[in-house]
Amino acid sequence: MTKCTQRSNHRALAGLAVLAVLFMFSASLSGQGTAPAFARNLAIAGPDRPPEVPEGYVITPFGYFHPSCVFGIEEGETLLADGRVEHADGTVEASIPICNYPRYTPTGLLVTEGLIGASGKNKPTVDGWLEFVAATTTASYGEITATWTVPPQPSTEGYQSIFFFPGLEDINNVQSILQPVLQWYGPGPWAMASWNCCIVGTAWESHPVKVSPGDTILGKIIPSCKKASNYCTSWKVISQDETTGKETVLRKIPAEGQFWNWAFSAVLEVYGVQQCSYFPDNNSVVFTVQLYDQNRNLISDPGWIGTPAPAGTNPSCNYGLNVTATQETLEY
Numbered sequence: 001m002t003k004c005t006q007r008s009n010h011r012a013l014a015g016l017a018v019l020a021v022l023f024m025f026s027a028s029l030s031g032q033g034t035a036p037a038f039a040r041n042l043a044i045a046g047p048d049r050p051p052e053v054p055e056g057y058v059i060t061p062f063g064y065f066h067p068s069c070v071f072g073i074e075e076g077e078t079l080l081a082d083g084r085v086e087h088a089d090g091t092v093e094a095s096i097p098i099c100n101y102p103r104y105t106p107t108g109l110l111v112t113e114g115l116i117g118a119s120g121k122n123k124p125t126v127d128g129w130l131e132f133v134a135a136t137t138t139a140s141y142g143e144i145t146a147t148w149t150v151p152p153q154p155s156t157e158g159y160q161s162i163f164f165f166p167g168l169e170d171i172n173n174v175q176s177i178l179q180p181v182l183q184w185y186g187p188g189p190w191a192m193a194s195w196n197c198c199i200v201g202t203a204w205e206s207h208p209v210k211v212s213p214g215d216t217i218l219g220k221i222i223p224s225c226k227k228a229s230n231y232c233t234s235w236k237v238i239s240q241d242e243t244t245g246k247e248t249v250l251r252k253i254p255a256e257g258q259f260w261n262w263a264f265s266a267v268l269e270v271y272g273v274q275q276c277s278y279f280p281d282n283n284s285v286v287f288t289v290q291l292y293d294q295n296r297n298l299i300s301d302p303g304w305i306g307t308p309a310p311a312g313t314n315p316s317c318n319y320g321l322n323v324t325a326t327q328e329t330l331e332y
Contacts (some may be wrong), residue, residue, distance in 0.1 A: 022303040041208055042070060042178045043185040048272055050127070052106025056106070058207075059161045059271050062197040063111070063179055065127070066101035070203045079196070080249045099201030106271065118193030123132050130288045131321055133328045135170050135291065135302040140230050140259040143292040144146070144168060146266070147242070150182060150190050150215045151280035157187040160278045161271040164285055165195075168221050168235075170258035178253060180239040182211070184280075186272075190244055191215055194250040195238035206239065206248040217241040221260075224252065227295050231259055265304055266290040266328040274325070276317040276332075283318055284331040299323040 031148065042058040049064065057064040061101040073079055076088030084093040103111045106128025146166040154160065167179040179195045191209070194206040211217065213306065218240040225232035233255055240247035273279065291302045309319035320331035 001139070004241075008200045014155055041185065041191070042067065043159065043271075046159050046272060048274070050104065052108040052110065052310055053104045059131050059185075059196055060197070060203050061163045061165065061179055061183070061269055062103075062177070062203055063106050064104040064108075065203055066103070069099035069101055069103065069201060070205065070218045073204055073206050073250055075207055076247075078122045079253055082094070096200060097202050099198075103201065106269075106286050108257075118198045120136065127271050127273075128269060130268045130270050130313070130332075131307060131319060131330055133265045133287075133304050133306045133321065133330075135263050135265070135304050137261050139265075140232075140261050140294050141168065141263050141291060142227070142229075142294040143220070143221065144218045144263055144265075144289065146180075146216065146287050146289045147216055147218050148182070149218060150213050150265075150286055151282050151285055152213045153188050153281060154184070154186070154278050155189070155273065155281040156277035158272065158274070158278060159186045161185050161281070162273075163267070163269040165264075165267050165269075165290065166221070166287065167264040167267065168260040169237050169262040169264070170260060171262035173258050175259060175260075177254050178221045178237050178258055180217075180221065180236060180237050182217050182239075192239040192241065192246055194239045196250055196253045204250060204253075205252045206237075209239070209246050211244075211246075215241050218242050225262065230294050231255070263291055263302065265291070265302075266330050268332065275315050277332045279317065282286070284329050287328045287330070289328060291327060304328065 045053055045057045045059055045064055053064045058067045058070060060070060078086045084096055086092045090210035105111060140281040165179045165181040167177050169177045181195050182192050184190050188213050189270055191208040192211050195210040197203040202275055220238040222236050223232035224234045231328050234252040237250040237253060238247060293298045293299055304323050306321035306323040308321050318332050
């Protein structure tokens with residue numbers, strides 16, 4: 001992944017009106033066919049964002065991005081291994097979308113290289129990864145699947161953002177992450193989408209699909225290679241509502257030289273949570289997880305380790321983790 005180049009004289013976009021203008025002119029981007037569309041339904045960071053984050057930036061599962069650096073993949077489109085998009089009509093973009101703005105971690109730190117997610121560079125806070133469960137391997141994992149239930153809406157619907165997901169990263173080369181995500185941008189509703197970050201500093205989101213409390217979500221990250229491949233060049237991220245049968249998919253995601261040896265069975269990431277009623281109106285989400293080795297054999301006990309919310313997290317809610325070999329509970 002190439003890091004974003006910071007423009008010393010850039011101006012932050014101001015609000016949704018400017019986003020609408022960007023959408024109108026997205027077709028003017030260079031390339032064959034229709035240019036990649038900017039991702040929709042993203043939350044604009046509010047006044048409670050870290051002071052270092054410019055006005056007009058949007059919230060993603062990877063932190064704060066300039067809205068021109070977040071692209072959507074529609075049904076029938078494919079993200080190619082070189083970062084271009086193949087459209088449903090078979091046309092392929094002549095160039096790769098490149099981010100020309102800096103991005104920031106959930107705590108407001110400027111990202112100079114790689115993805116700052118669950119690593120020690122970015123400790124979980126109420127703005128960012130709050131609590132998660134992870135495992136590592138010396139080779140590469142071959143697949144991860146997880147199911148969980150869409151929780152109720154928060155009892156207080158403000159402008160908070162809430163993400164639940166499993167995922168894969170490279171612990172030795174933290175540049176990118178694959179995620180099937182259940183997401184809630186206040187004032188709702190719940191939706192699911194598949195995400196990948198960060199080819200040339202950009203983030204990619206599949207078409208978000210509305211889901212309802214009580215629906216069962218299936219998230220899958222699977223390779224395009226044959227069994228026994230320690231390194232696979234492309235992967236697929238599937239987000240499926242098993243209750244309605246709807247799904248949204250990112251296809252042929254390039255690995256960019258990374259070995260997916262860091263698995264996350266369950267993650268809770270939040271932004272703008274100012275009181276406990278900003279969380280879903282229950283007390284936990286349970287993930288049922290299956291992790292496979294490079295031969296696609298089920299790993300009976302991956303050695304999951306939980307990282308709870310830090311002591312002193314404000315607001316102080318009912319945070320906690322219950323970790324087993326196949327089932328992980330995130331409490332809030």
